[in-house]
Amino acid sequence: MRIFDRRRNPQGKSLANRQRFMRRAKRQVTEAVRQASSDRSIRDMPGEEKIVIPADSLHEPRLRHDPRTGQQDGVLPGNKHFRQGDRVRRPPEGGGSGGREGSPDGEGEDAFTFVLSREEFLDIFLEDLQLPDLMKKSVTRSEQVSYQRAGFTASGAPTNINLLRTMRNSLSRRIALRRPGRGEMAELEREIEAREAQLAEKSEAENDPELIALRARLERLRRRAREIPFLDPLDLRFNRFEAVPKPVTQAVMFCLMDVSGSMSEEMKDLAKRFFTLLYLFIQRRYRHVEIVFIRHTHRAEEVDEETFFYSRETGGTLVSTALEEMRRVIDARYSPADWNIYAAQASDGDNMTADGPQVAALLEKDILPFTQYYAYIEVAGGVGELLRTRSNLWQTYAPFSESHANFAARRVAKRSDIYPVFRELFTPETERA
Amino acid sequence: MTTLFSGGDWSYDSLERSYQAIEAIALGELGLEIYPNQIEVITAEQMLDAYASIGLPLMYNHWSFGKQFAHNELLYRKGARGLAYEIVINANPCVSYIMEDNSMAMQALVMAHAAFGHNHFFRNNHLFRQWTDADAILDYLAFAKGYIAHCEERYGARAVERLLDAAHALMDQGVNRYQRKRRTGPQWSEARERERRAYAEASYDDLWTRTRPHAPEPPRARPDAPAPDEALDLPEENLLYFLEKHAPRLAPWQREILRIVRQLAQYFYPQKQTKVMNEGCATYVHYRVMNRLHEQGQLSDGGYLEFLHAHTAVIFQPDFDDPRFGGANPYTLGFEMMRDIERICREPSEEDRSWFPDIAGCGTPMEVLRDAWVEYRDESFLLQFLSPSLIRKLRLFELTGEEDEPDYLVAAIHNEQGYQKIRRALARQYDVSLHEPDIQVVGADLQGDRTLLLQHQVYDGRRLDEADATLVLHHIARLWGYPVVLLEVDAASGATWRRLHCHQPDS
Incomplete structure (x- = not known):
């Protein structure tokens, strides 16, 4: 008998099958995922998501009897009081006691339930969306480097020695120069010994021509082995590494929101959903993502998440203060050379008319040139408000949508708009066509 | 005698000791005859995985196994269903998988059950001896997995998937019930495949294909001429075999995959016919062995109670x-x-x-x-x-x-x-x-439109599930390449119950 421990065998052997399964059920799964996300708050995205999809696409048909047809005959255990010849009412369709068989695999046939991992869920959820301008343009200016393998070199540090290459070179050189092998010399030595043993008399040995020849040959071989070294500096090979500039893999996301009295809780909730989506999305593209929350009324300040969403503040509305604050934070902490900067602004569109030019100037000069993407979401409280004439802020921002590729403005009125608008913003041009 | 182990945790040492003790009882007292044993410890996830691929650890890839896995995983995590304590493979050496989470008493029970009970049954029952080849199965599975992966690469995963879907749908009808099985093994399959390819390469003639004269169409045989059904050796109950040998439009690799699925169906056929005996044999053996261990004082009272608990649940x-x-x-x-x-x-x-x-x-x-x-x-x-x-x-x-x-x-x-x-x-x-519908190929209109004629013998009025049968007919039509008709004929009266058909195989 042999016992093997297979627990350390590669895990996830079922992955290939799972991928095939997911591909098969793709359409249904995508639909179910979108459904799941519109129903439920996305901010506390669960670790895993249970998904129910219709089973028809996954049905595996077999040629089998229809259990409802023909004569039926079966033996069951546990008779209590039946006598031969009794009649028993047939249980209603769908099994129960006395029913002979359920569905062949014992599960409901209408729906198939299984669990998606968080990764799979997000993959499908954010499928075929792309961050505009994904790579930092300033990649070449980046000061961080990483080392990549780049072939071999004849000089280097001892720690980087490539044994395989080195020994291969050594071997081929030894073969080419016919360096005598250890076996060859050992054999010669044995021959000499044998000869010496044959010639018992020492004096005889001194003069034996064969022995002399053998010894001379051994001496030649030894000299040759000394002169041709086992390992020559020529043989050495080292792994070579090349420094390549590392792309910036960190991003910062600015959330800007108007918290003046005109923003209702509902509007804030809409804004929050949009921020969360954006955060999830950015997080999947960068290794490290930070968030900065800036709220504003007629003055702006950087706050933590709790305060940002839940504390109340009264005052007028000056959007330029928020942009000022954003510029200040960028200058202080997030050098555009090292950070990918994203900004999302949510507002009900109110702004002091006099503030317009200042906002435009800030955006034009100090914000847009350094940000990867700037999304403006105008939240409207009810459906009616959508029909309202364009807001102050919208009027200020409208020209930027035209002139800057990294600026976008959209209106959102209800929860179910969020995801479509989000998708629309980040679907690459090519696919939209 | 001292107890073999104490406490719940198992170790390789206690596994080994228990195995020896069980072996002494099973072979010495019960007189069992077994294949050499190989015991493999696996994790719960690996157990789920083996589950999903019909109990075989070395299975080719297909989405249906992924579906099974997802389904079992959910049930297992919800706690709706426990995992089997073991899986055992009819092979030589006989491979038993035991889970790392089992307690030592359970491991002993599982070894007695699988490594001796099932093992004895596999080795001795005439159905297994006649229809399965325990020496070759693991190698054959390895070949199948490799071959199908190779086909996916060469002909596309989608094409292979559709073929496997169709083949799986016919697995129950892919079994020889009466003939004696001929020897097969992976080395044979590979050699055959090599030969085929070598022949195709040797006989390839570019010039001939381009300049081949267009011979006039041979005159069509009169419609009333008898169809050369003799060549097809009809009727044939093994649909997979028939399609593999006679479907006009399948490529060689497709035939080989049909063959793989057919071999697996055949391999499992004895297990289907001996569920009660196989499990009865294994359960009886573990019951006798565990009781004997307890009598001899090798199994503590605690361990014995744990065994009884599991046994009664089973x-x-x-x-x-x-x-x-x-x-x-x-x-x-x-x-x-x-x-x-x-x-x-x-x-x-x-x-x-x-x-x-x-x-x-x-x-x-x-x-x-x-x-x-x-x-x-x-x-x-x-x-x-x-x-x-x-x-x-x-x-x-x-x-x-x-x-x-x-x-x-x-x-x-x-x-x-x-x-x-x-x-x-x-x-x-x-x-x-009696359980599975009796379906046979009875005709193929080779002179005409090549419609394949299947017949279901209806006993006691038990007809096919129509929705499923229609889907399977589509699969058959795809393999056959031409229309397929299925007649449900009453075995007693000869009257036709129903006629199902698939006119056009979807490409």
Whole structure:
């Protein structure tokens, strides 16, 4: 008998099958995922998501009897009081006691339930969306480097020695120069010994021509082995590494929101959903993502998440203060050379008319040139408000949508708009066509 | 004697010790004959994985295994279903998988059950000896996995998937029931595939293909001429075999994949026919072994209680009106029958003497059991050995019903008049050939539009599930390449119940 421990065998052997399964059920799964996300708050995205999809696409048909047809005959255990010849009412369709068989695999046939991992869920959820301008343009200016393998070199540090290459070179050189092998010399030595043993008399040995020849040959071989070294500096090979500039893999996301009295809780909730989506999305593209929350009324300040969403503040509305604050934070902490900067602004569109030019100037000069993407979401409280004439802020921002590729403005009125608008913003041009 | 282990945790040392002790009892006292054992410890995830691919660890990839896995995983995580404690493969050496989470007492139980009980059955039962090749199966699986992966690369995953879908749908009809199996092995399959390819390469002639003269169409045979069905060797009940050999439009690699699926279907066919006996044999063996270990003082009282707990759970049979009832439990039936045979051999009643004159009171139950394990399958075993006393114990009764009657009739209960009827009815229930529809290829209109004609023999009015049958016909049509018609013909009267067809194979 042999016992093997297979627990350390590669895990996830079922992955290939799972991928095939997911591909098969793709359409249904995508639909179910979108459904799941519109129903439920996305901010506390669960670790895993249970998904129910219709089973028809996954049905595996077999040629089998229809259990409802023909004569039926079966033996069951546990008779209590039946006598031969009794009649028993047939249980209603769908099994129960006395029913002979359920569905062949014992599960409901209408729906198939299984669990998606968080990764799979997000993959499908954010499928075929792309961050505009994904790579930092300033990649070449980046000061961080990483080392990549780049072939071999004849000089280097001892720690980087490539044994395989080195020994291969050594071997081929030894073969080419016919360096005598250890076996060859050992054999010669044995021959000499044998000869010496044959010639018992020492004096005889001194003069034996064969022995002399053998010894001379051994001496030649030894000299040759000394002169041709086992390992020559020529043989050495080292792994070579090349420094390549590392792309910036960190991003910062600015959330800007108007918290003046005109923003209702509902509007804030809409804004929050949009921020969360954006955060999830950015997080999947960068290794490290930070968030900065800036709220504003007629003055702006950087706050933590709790305060940002839940504390109340009264005052007028000056959007330029928020942009000022954003510029200040960028200058202080997030050098555009090292950070990918994203900004999302949510507002009900109110702004002091006099503030317009200042906002435009800030955006034009100090914000847009350094940000990867700037999304403006105008939240409207009810459906009616959508029909309202364009807001102050919208009027200020409208020209930027035209002139800057990294600026976008959209209106959102209800929860179910969020995801479509989000998708629309980040679907690459090519696919939209 | 000292106990083999104490406490719940297992170690390789205690596994080894327990194995030796179990071996001494199983081979020495019960006289079992086994393949060499190989025991592999795996994790819960690996167990789920093996589950999903019909119990074989080395299976080719297909989405349906992924579906199974996802489904089992959910049930397992919800706690709705525990995992099997073991999986055992009919191979030489016999591979048993045991889970790392089991306690030591459970590991001992599992070893006795799988590594000795099932192992003995695989090695000795005539069906397994005749129809499966335990020496070659693991290599064949490795070949199949590699071959199908290779085809996916070469012809596209989608094409392979569609082919496997179709082949899986026909797995139940891909079994030879009567012929003796010819030897196959991976080396044969590979060699055949190589030959085929070499021939194709050697006979490829670019010039000939381009300049081949267009011969005039051969005159069509008269429509009333007899179809050359002799060449097709009809009727044929093995649909996979028929399609592999005769489907006009399949590429060689497609035929090879059909063949792989057919081989697997054939490999599992004996297991289908011996559920009760196989599980009964294994359960009986572990019961005897564990009791003996306890008697000898090698198993502590705690361990023994744990074993009893697991054992009773395994052989639990809810009554038919219990909400937990999900059909007859093959473990219960099998185990009870083995115990019953033991009783008849040792202390028979008058009734047993008249029912089983050959074995009653013979005093050598192991000999009788070993012989039964070799010679019978479920259906014949029940017919031979189900005793009145067991029918009374399980309170078996027979229900019959006609299709459009609102009531079932209690046809037999556990009384003098009922024993024979119940025994026959229960045996019929385990007769795979009655269970699965009898479908045969009866014609292929090779002179005309090549419509494939299938026939389902309808017994006792039991027809096919129409929705499923239609889907399967589409699969068959895709393999055959031309229309397919399925007639449901009553076996007694010869009347046609229904005609199903698929006119156009979808590409």
